[in-house]
Amino acid sequence: MGLRDDVAKVLIPEETLQARVAELGRAINGMYDDADRPLLVCVLKGAFMFLADLTRHLEMRHEVDFMEVSSYGAGTESSGVVRILLDLEQNIKGRHVLIVEDIIDAGYTLDYVTRNLRTRRPTSLRICSLLSKPSRREIDVPVDLVGFEVPDEFVVGYGLDYAEEYRNLPFIGVLKEEVYQAAE
Ligand code: IMP
Ligand code: MG
Numbered sequence: 001m002g003l004r005d006d007v008a009k010v011l012i013p014e015e016t017l018q019a020r021v022a023e024l025g026r027a028i029n030g031m032y033d034d035a036d037r038p039l040l041v042c043v044l045k046g047a048f049m050f051l052a053d054l055t056r057h058l059e060m061r062h063e064v065d066f067m068e069v070s071s072y073g074a075g076t077e078s079s080g081v082v083r084i085l086l087d088l089e090q091n092i093k094g095r096h097v098l099i100v101e102d103i104i105d106a107g108y109t110l111d112y113v114t115r116n117l118r119t120r121r122p123t124s125l126r127i128c129s130l131l132s133k134p135s136r137r138e139i140d141v142p143v144d145l146v147g148f149e150v151p152d153e154f155v156v157g158y159g160l161d162y163a164e165e166y167r168n169l170p171f172i173g174v175l176k177e178e179v180y181q182a183a184e
Pocket of ligand 2: 043044045046102103
């Protein structure tokens with residue numbers, strides 16, 4: 001029905017995703033303890049599902065906050081221009097901050113976000129990205145934790161959208177050629 005008919009192939013099935021998210025959670029458990037009280041900064045909208053699953057594996061005391069940035073219009077290519085649409089509620093000065101992102105593609109978004117957050121003087125600033133497309137990188141951004149490397153294809157699902165749809169798919173997939181073409 002509808003959405004799923006638009007999927008050409010599943011790149012990362014739900015079980016594989018969930019197993020890796022649990023592993024990332026364990027890695028983060030090893031990075032911080034209660035006294036650190038890290039602040040997880042979810043980059044909206046794409047990382048909302050990842051954050052929700054990831055935090056359920058965390059054992060240390062922590063907080064979450066949200067930031068929304070835009071670098072894309074409705075299409076599939078980054079413009080390179082990043083804007084803050086929603087800023088954090090928390091003051092991060094002196095805090096341990098972990099950025100939770102859906103995907104690092106060219107790198108513009110995370111480069112902008114890390115440079116912006118660094119000016120606010122957090123005690124530490126780390127990045128956890130569910131996906132990475134290394135072949136597309138234009139700016140080098142040091143990512144501490146990566147869930148999966150994906151090929152140079154536009155992916156959707158598990159929070160990631162195409163023109164604001166498909167975020168609810170529980171797997172990472174690629175859409176049929178005609179779906180992307182129809183919007184052009
Ligand atoms: P970058 O600035 O090129 O690294 O792009 C990163 C942002 O673009 C991510 O936060 C995503 O929101 C979006 N993005 C990049 N590649 C994809 C994709 O394959 N599917 C969905 N969104 C993507
Ligand atoms: Mg994003």
